[in-house]
Amino acid sequence: MPVYKRLVEVGRVAFIAKGKDQGKLATIVNVIDGNHVLVDGPSSGVSRGSRNLKDLQLTKFKTNVRVGQRTKGVKKAFDEGKVADKFSQTKWAKNIVNKQKRANLTDFERFKLMRAKQLRNRLVRVELAKLRKAAKH
Structure with missing residues (x-):
């Protein structure tokens, strides 16, 4: 059984994490x-x-391209495989979007979020206390 599931290979789709074009998808x-x-x-x-x-x-997605494929062929394979749509449905992409949303919050929005979490946690604590009390009896 292979140790790695995502190998560096021709056709593998990669997420650019650093440098120019950060946050975009590209095909090897x-x-x-x-x-x-x-x-x-x-x-x-x-x-x-x-x-x-x-x-x-490296992502789990792979396109069907040859070694040194021209840009036109890479675009065709990328679009036919609907890689961008598939990637946007992954948990990884959703976490990136959520992180961007959190980074763009204003002070007041962060305050409202904190208060909402406090209220939710208070409700959870009250319900948990009721369940513990019922379990004792």
Whole structure:
């Protein structure tokens, strides 16, 4: 049984975590060496170029492209596979969206969120106390 499920391979879709085009998806078109790959993401606005693997996070998605595939073919495979739609449905993408929402909250919105959490936690504590009391008897 393989230890790794997401291998660096031609056609693997990667999430760009650092640098230019941060937060976008790109397809690996060629493996240059042990540390660098050639990526292309015409559908997501990533220009074709060499990237360090330390700046990429591999996704579970894979497109059907050949080694050194031209940009037109990469775009076609990416769009036919509906990779962007599939990625947006993952828990990973939803966490990214939620993190962005939290980062853009104003002071008052953060205060309202804190008060809502306090109210929810108070209701949970009251119900838990009722259940404990009922369990004792």
